Amino acid sequence: MHRLRYFVMLGGLLLLIGCAERTETTTSSEGAPLKPAQNRIGPNPDPELVKQGELVYNKQACGTCHMNPKSVIKAPDLKGLYMSQVALTDGTTLTADEDYLRTAIVEPNKHIVKGYQNMMPPYKQLSEKELDALIAYLISLK
Numbered sequence: 066m067h068r069l070r071y072f073v074m075l076g077g078l079l080l081l082i083g084c085a086e087r088t089e090t091t092t093s094s095e096g097a098p099l100k101p102a103q104n105r106i107g108p109n110p111d112p113e114l115v116k117q118g119e120l121v122y123n124k125q126a127c128g129t130c131h132m133n134p135k136s137v138i139k140a141p142d143l144k145g146l147y148m149s150q151v152a153l154t155d156g157t158t159l160t161a162d163e164d165y166l167r168t169a170i171v172e173p174n175k176h177i178v179k180g181y182q183n184m185m186p187p188y189k190q191l192s193e194k195e196l197d198a199l200i201a202y203l204i205s206l207k
Contacts, residue, residue, distance in 0.1 A: 106163055108148070110201035118202025121195045125188060140185070141178050147204045152179040166200045 106114070122128065130140035146161045154177045159165055168175055173185035191199065 106197060106201050106204060108204065110204050114198050114201040115205045117195075118198035118200065118205075121191070121199045122202050125191075125199075127199075130185070138184060139181060141181055143203055144206045146206065151176070153177060154179050154181075163200055163204075166203055167196060170196065170199065 110118075127143075130136050130138040131143050133140075147166070149161050151159050151161050151165065153159065159176060161169075165176070170188050170191070172187055174183045174187070177183050188196075
């Protein structure tokens with residue numbers, strides 16, 4: 066009985082240690098350590114990263130719905146979005162920082178912008194590099 070309790074406690078301790086290490090050493094798909102998502106790119110992104118992000122934006126056809134006056138789908142305007150206050154359908158308000166932008170792209174149904182429907186598909190297929198580039202492009206839209 067003591068051995069079983071010992072192994073259960075040891076297993077729990079190893080699990081906790083593994084979880085703690087995992088949160089501290091997040092890595093990209095290339096295996097390089099990532100900074101925390103917030104402020105990884107910053108308010109003045111590298112112009113080359115912005116160019117790459119514009120390519121991702123066009124390749125993913127984001128402009129079909131966003132910033133397209135001819136679109137039948139009503140989607141939020143992305144110009145000036147970065148660091149603005151975003152009112153959500155649940156009555157809360159969030160700051161559109163990098164974490165918000167990342168979540169809005171990968172899990173668009175998590176925070177629905179007030180006045181809009183949950184119509185955007187999740188873009189989980191984007192690599193970290195593509196996602197960073199797209200966020201840099203969105204930050205650059207003033």
